[in-house]
Amino acid sequence: MALIFHSNLSKDFSLILNNADDYNVIIKVGENQNIKEFHAHSVILRARSPYFRGALSANWITKKDNMIIFNKPNVTPNVFEMILKYIYTGEIDLSKESNEDILGFLVASDELLLEELFVHVQDYLIKQKSWIDKNFIPVLHAVSNLDSCKKLLDYCLKSICEDPVKFFSSKEFPSVNKEILLGLLKKDDLQIEEVIIWDYLLKWGIEQTSGLGNNRAGWNNENYEALKKTLNQFIPLIRFVRIPRADFFDKVRPYKTIIPDQIYEEIEEFYYKDTLPKTITLSSRTGPLIRSSNFESNIIKPILTNIIANWIDNKDAKYVYSYH
Template identity: 65%
Template sequence: MTSIFYSNLSKDFSSILDNADDYNVLIKVGENQNIKEFRAHSVILRARSSYFKGALSSNWITKQNNMIMFNKPNVTPTVFEMILKYIYSGELDLTNQTSEDILGLLIASDELLLEELFTLVSCKKLQDYCFESICEDPLPFITSKSFLSLDKDILFNLLESDNLQIEEVTVWDYLIKWGIEQTSAGLGSSSN
């Protein structure tokens, strides 16, 4: 007879994130005045994310006092906290999260190769929720830094929506900024 206790396992791993003192990774996320440092365990990060499996390999890491130092300035502390909780416990709570944070979560999850967030049905719900939230109040999203790095297919779906509640002139202004950013990014990567 086999017994499976995923709920207890999830709680135990979650408590490791909150209470353990044997961490070996310091992760600094955010930029400017919005920076936070998180403590984590490389073995758990590598087991749950192929991104971390590569990024925390001995070829890529930077160590200081026997501690792996990792910087991720393009992810906000709020988003990274959700990601770490997901990595350790398998739980993702979007209650009271802003549409910008949810979008940041989608972008960061894609970058960190957390495929489960994109393959589960809950991801579709997450995308729908995010899309609806943006359509209802698009200005905070369109004026955020995340907008400039938005995938063209997602942008097309958003602009195609009849529910987008914003003046076309405003959308056009930010669409031009998005296009300039895409062109600049393309030029920068081709010179490397």
């Protein structure tokens, strides 16, 4: 029967980390005013991390005075100290760390291919729901491009869809990444009125477009063209037929010039000529009361079921659609 003494092993390796006098790697971590130098042993780094196994190979290393010099500017000193402790001892106590550092720790563990650590940190961070709910944007910016962070990303997107106003109204929203916003506007389960999405999209676009101010009265044709360019990928994702006619007149019509002609013509025909749109998305984000996929009728064409749901949701009793 094998005897296992992991506790003493961890303590001994901790001493090697903290009191090393035979290190052969100098790692400079951080950037600007937040830089720190760490000392480590290449054999341990390579043994514990596939990333270091490649980065510290003979083909890639840079040496000075027989010492391997390695730079990691994209990781903060606090986070890298946590990484080294895990690598040397297999121990980490996340309860003593800030959630901001834990998020950085998650991203670093993914980059350094520390799979076991990554899984644990991601699960731990998801449990910090109240913090994530207040910091959706920095979390999304950190993990949206990491394939392995799908679990955390899905949690964020699901939470945003359930209460999107909190996300859209946050002070950080104007800085949200374009790809993140595109992904959200493509979702069918975003529980928010379309006119509110339109309002916030305009605010985001104005913030992202250089030279625009909030006073639209002072805009010229070049300003509108610049805003149109900023929002060109977003406009087709807005479900204009879900916006009540009064809001369309007050909030969409003034921005006619930033909407492609074909889309705008279809919106106008839908509202004023009872013409069914050909290219505009008809379905409701919150789920229509009548769905064409499971609704059967010999009288009503399937495509009209979404329009009927629109009337019901908007309670626009005065608007009657006549189909010939």
